[in-house]
Amino acid sequence: MHFNFPITAAEILWTLTFAAMLVLLVVLFGRGRARRYPMFTISIVLIGLNMLAEKLLANRVAPLVSNEIFLVLADLQVIVALLLVIELARQAFSGAKWPGWAAGSLVLLGGAAAVIAWWGQWPPAKMMLDPTTLGHLHVMQLLAQKGDLFNEALAVELFVLVVIAGRRFKTGWRSHTQQILAGIATNSAMLIIARVIWEKLARNPMRTRDDFNHNTDLQTHLQNAYGMVVLAVMVWWIICLWIDEPGAATLAPIEVANSPAAVDTLDAWIQKPSDPCADPKE
Helix, strand or coil: CCCCCCCCHHHHHHHHHHHHHHHHHHHHHHCCHHHHCHHHHHHHHHHHHHHHHHHHHCCCCCHHHHHHHHHHHHHHHHHHHHHHHHHHHHHHCCCCCHHHHHHHHHHHHHHHHHHHHHCCCCCCHHHHCCCCHHHHHHHHHHHHHHHHHHHHHHHHHHHHHHHHHHHHHCCCCCCHHHHHHHHHHHHHHHHHHHHHHHHHHHHCCCCCHHHHHHHHHHHHHHHHHHHHHHHHHHHHHHHHHHCCCCCHHHHHHHHHHCCHHHHHHHHHHHHCCCCCCCCCCC
């Protein structure tokens, strides 16, 4: 007896990831994390929109229109991802002085710029200066590809720096900033590894049909593996962002105890003369 399941592993991963993303948004807004990490929240929304667009528009609209939509979303994700790295860096090193900020920024930006300059080929300038619609799409595609690689390298570098020096600025492992950054760095590292593997396979010529099928199967396995990593990161974020940071639960009682109203009430209670005949329940 043979069982035929029309649902593929990619569709199961897509459904679980999208559901986890919705739960994560509920946690971000319900627990008040969206105010502290607005760029992180916007990035999650953009990822969800991109997933919906790929699901609903693939093979249903003209190729030129779908390419324009996907490239616009990809470029927006690049911009938001860069702003997210800046947001996390400011949260992680909020107490750093200006010389340290400048030195650290130059090192991180220089390392990420060296990665995109060394890795991959750049198209000819004639293609980029093409005033036609196709030329504009090439520019948008270049921005999406190089921007993604730049942000991936930047996120990994920032995570390493936060692990090394974050504890000095009260950004330890149990802080939400480092937990968010750990998930982003994990996704980025997985994408970089997938890029290396795929480019290594692309250099090998496909002489037979078996070689083509092997590369196609490997690409499918890489996509499924990355989908599992993304799902695991979403669950990690849900759990970590639901739990308060250390010290957050005791902060509110301390603030209430030190408030002016509480101090006035305490002073009035201390100055009130005691009545030995008073009811002890009052």
